[in-house]
Amino acid sequence: MYGETATIVSLSSLRLLWEIRRSLVMKQRIKNALEESLKSTVANPEKYLGFVDISETKDKQYGDYSTNIALVLAKELRMSPRQVADSLREKITTGTIIKKVEVAGPGFVNFFVNEVAWGFCLQEIFVSGDAYGKCALGKGKKVQVEFVSANPTGPLHIGHARGAVVGDVIARLLSACGYEVVKEYYINDTGNQMSNLGISTLYRCRELKGDKSPLPDNSYQGEYLLDVAQEILEKYPDILQKPEKEATALCGTFAATVILNGIVDDLAVLGVNFDRYFSESSLYETGLVTETLTFLEQNGTAYRTQDGTLWFRTSAFGDEKDRVIVRATGAPTYFAADIAYHHQKFSDNYDRVIDIWGADHHGYIARMRAGVEAMGHDVKKLDIVLIQLVALLRNGIPVAMSTRAGEFVTLREVVEEVGADAARYNFLLRRLDSHLDFDLEIAKRQSSDNPVYYVQYAHARACSVLRLAEEKKIDNLKWHESIPSFLTLEEEIAIIRLLISFPDVVRSSAQSVEPHRLAFFLNELASMFHSYYNKYKIISDDEETTLSRLFLVGAIKTVIKNGLTILGVSAPQRM
């Protein structure tokens, strides 16, 4: 049986292989065929080529690929959709890859791909290995992703985690698409909150020395400042003897540094790290804020009112009203520093600048874009991504999350409870603009059947099968041109179709800044593999079938591994 099939395959396989390699993507192959047909069917085809769109079908009865081009062109050509479809179909030559073409429904043209052709796609995955899924979309382009940027006034909580994970994965996606990515964290280390932090910490120092007077109203009440105070007292035993102003400043700086170090550590536990930490105070030190303000005032986009306040004319850029950038007291607002910061970003010659913000900052978008534009930069290069906030619940009841009041479950506590992989995947399974309830009890209870394990388990399972094959001395994971002819089951073709769409998923996830698509893709792939695994034996007495299926399993393993890597989730070999 094997010999007979092999003969048939070897006759056509070289040609098939060559053809598939030439086009690489099956979809492109179909599209080419359709375009050729269009050229010989309609009068001025160049006018309609832009409408050609091929989509993957969901239902097997409609073939493997489908186009609605006839429906789109019908009116223009003054023909019925079915007529257009029929004439297009007649001009499409079937052969080694396209088995047949059908017209169905209101006028869809459906393409059926030769079953044997699919298996050849696996070789591409095998050859690319770890690089499979990557592309050169952003080759030679620099992009900056700024995210988290939480104020160094307290530890991160669950609300920051979503932004951290999403920002990190967006960076990874862009990186997979060939962009040179810089991950940046902006540190707000000046202004009122710093002095508040200093005051709060100083009070804690006094408290440790026996002074029980209560903390001022708007200070940071968290007990974590007691630890910071302890450190300060050890390092500066005379802190309480110093002048109030000096002691406060010292406490503020010290506390901010300690807290930021803690934030960096916590993020590292979550698998998030940055290339650059950019300090707001450095903008003042280098004079960039002053420079920016002068520039705005000189080009007329900023004006002074009688009391000395400097206003930025954001309303001229679509904002609902003008904004203050320098108070009457002469102190710049945070917004002033933000404009300077974005000016700095654009001065670094990025091709794209991405800000990832919590959705509660959405009212800030218009003025930020105004700032970039007024500074003479191409505002189209700025992409502000909003992420809906996370509501932390315990047994369905909201948990108060206030840095100031010091009542919160820290990010670190959550990660230590549910694990970094589960925490990350939890955030990645939702659209960015979807509100998210994170219930601590549910997260704990469901930690063992969290969706992340489903995908990881599929990977571990694939590894396990391949491991067993190795133990049995089966010479697996070697390409042979007869492999495709042993992978023609409906389930196998469905899996291959999914596998070859992986690069598209990565690309579209990156382009549309929607990491959840990749996560859902992996869930679907895992599901198909689990199902296939349960229905069919991978390793059997039939050598050819075994080798072919092992090759498929190898490809599945590669894609899951590559996908999880982009999501920053581990791909365990055993579970």
Add this chain to the structure above:
RNA sequence: GCGCCUGUAGCUCAGAUGGAUAGAGCAUCUGCCUUCUAAGCAGAGGGUCCAGGGUUCGAAUCCCUGCAGGCGUACCA
């Protein structure tokens, strides 16, 4: 009041560029481990896609209005 986001199965959520019969997980029920990992699989039930209009060959998807929830509307971040 105005602006942004959301509204899809009992619950949590997917449904890119408008496409053919709207999907998954959890929960409920029924089966499957002497056989490659049961953290798995197979099957069942479960829907006014918030409501009402409009656009067209075709709408969960686009437009308008209304309703509901969240967020924002600072010389706070």
